[in-house]
Amino acid sequence: MDPATLLPIADAMPVNWLWFQVLLTTTTFLHLVAMNIMLGSGFIAFVAPLAGGEQMHPLSRTVVGTLPYSIALTINLGVAPLLFIQTLYGQFFYTSTVLMAVFWLVIFLLLIVSYYSVYLFNIRYDKTGHNSIMLGLAVSLLILVAFVFINNISLMQRPDSWLAYFKNRSGTLLALDDIALIPRYLHFMLASLSVGGLAIAIYYEFKRRHGSEDVERWITYGCNWFSGSSLINFMVGFWFLSRLYGTVVNPDDPAGKVFFLFVAASIISIAIAVINAQVQRVYKAAAWVMATIFFMTMAREIVRNIYLRDYVNLTELPVINQYSPLLVFLLVLAGAGGLIYWMLKKVWSELEVKS
């Protein structure tokens, strides 16, 4: 059976596909930044006391104190790319989701347990102290959620694997036969450790600049996580590259050329970030890491386009051309952005005055 015959008919989009591509790429970038900070810092907060003992508890306590916010933001910033990917690639995404329905549905339950574990850790900290089990549970579930997500994204871009549905309709398929799955997952997880480490360094650098003492060791600690994870990820990245379809890394293919440029840019930018982190210029390192995540997000989009180009041409998808709702969205986004900025600024300034 030709998998192309299974492809559902796409619904019409309200505006040109390019709008959704831009929105998808931008919001994916924001989600990845938040997710990396959340998952990476959470993992470090969990393993640091296991390896370093009680002296690491203050670090762990501080990081877990920020997790309710980073989890909330990661989930919220995950909603937008999920919405735009459904608009642009819905016929692929819904299909893969149904094929792995059981795992997909479990995601929100895992997130609820993980989120409440983090809150419980924080609420009970003064009474019970550091609770490794609760934190371990929270972090493990987040790692599991990431694995399910990676599976769905892998499954959606390989329609040839969909034929397995005719042997198993119970919603328990995964993309385990995808040779790129494991390196892709490791690449994402190691990126989280890098960014999580750097986020810790930035947090303490910020504290240092605002008069906190004895924070140097945490800045160094965060930078070491960042540099170490980035170097390992560099090698995993090449493993991942070697497992992608040949067309992705084909220099004769125009899309392959663009992909190569983004990968090269990301290698250069992460190298500069690591150099800056080694001399504890963490803000500069952060700027270069943002650039790296952006380049990798772009490369990610190109990989998807190459994988799916035999099945869909985005420029040929039906369009209704009704732009007024888009305008309303952009106005609301700008207004809310301004309002959020005002709230943060106002609260910050009043807290500064009080302290």
Add this chain to the structure above:
Amino acid sequence: MNYPIWQLEFAGGGLLIAIIAIIHVYITHFAIGGGLFLVITERKGLRENSQEILAYVQKHTRFFLLLTMVLGALTGVGIWFTISLLNPAAVSKLVHVFVFAWAVEWVFFLTEIVSLFLYYKTFGRISNRTHLTLGWIYFISAWLSLFVINGIIDFMLTPGAWLETADFWDGFFNPTFWPALFFRTFLSLMIAGLFGFLTATWIKEEKLRTNMVRYCAKWLLAPFVLFLGAAWWYKSSLPPHLQDLIFQEMPEMKLFIKAFLVSSPVLLFGGLFMAIRLPTKVSRPLAGIMLIVGLVYLGAFEFIREGGRRPYIIHDYMYSTAITKSELPEIVQGGLLQKAKWVKVREINDDNKAAAGREIFNILCLSCHSVGGPFNDIRKLTAKFKPESMKYIYESMGGSRPYMPPFAGTREEQEALTYFIFNEL
């Protein structure tokens, strides 16, 4: 038909979505009315210069945040995930038509998150005026989320002129948009009172506890008349044939209509009873019972609204089987198995009759019927029939059984389905 089908048996017929949706809808209504409850109660504390009331608001905010920000928000994700699995074609349509409405709602939700965290973390640490402003920003964002979602939910029940124009605004500001918005707004205020009981009855100081429980009773009772008025307006806004279908022709709806009608006076008198000075041994369990009654109340309404769409998932456009009204004649003529994408059997013969019946069952029945489960169990429903009488059932679908879509297939496919139901289930 366009998408693969998750072959649920016991949990088929909408069980999953019913469980997740009722929890989510209850908490999100609390997230709206409860937001106003927080700022108004804080203002009351400030006006009366009562540190005790302010301390209560702070504690209530923690409860509010833990419930709405985690369980409320994530069951929302859960609903989205679940309906995408149960009816991807319908979700795809709703996402494509209303993508920017969903996107606007996402922005409001982001504003809610930031404002609520700031509100919670800054009690007594910033000026009263700024703190109240944060609370107002939270409430307005939450209500605007309702404004957006309400448009999409009611589009599914009454798509109105969108059916002809395919215009976003026609679909969004559909015939039941405004009454449903008022209905849900008043309901959210009442639910704020119900959740208020839960925390107020745990205040240690007796005088304050009595005052705050009475204060919560006002939140439940004051919007009640307006709520009933909005309910009447909502009902009147439904097209006459929908009113007939929901309130007269669907036997399943009777239980939910009854539950809704019975819960109204229970909530009313329960609210009045709570206002009496009661010992905590009585008031605390009663607060829990009132919360459950509220859940039944809202659950009954949602069942009525969801059920009212039948046999459609988007009224007059797409059937609950994900087959659109416009596709139906071609399918009846040419056959479901010829038209469907995710089927293995295309031609029916004696050897594959059961397999073909399974395919047809998956597409046409599973969205509303479970196999051995609590929702519309197909085994129980067909137990009283003989195979040869099933053809009368198929003929009555969309006719004397208006809550079922017309049978989308050929006579041969009907026979295969009957064979499957009576021999394989």
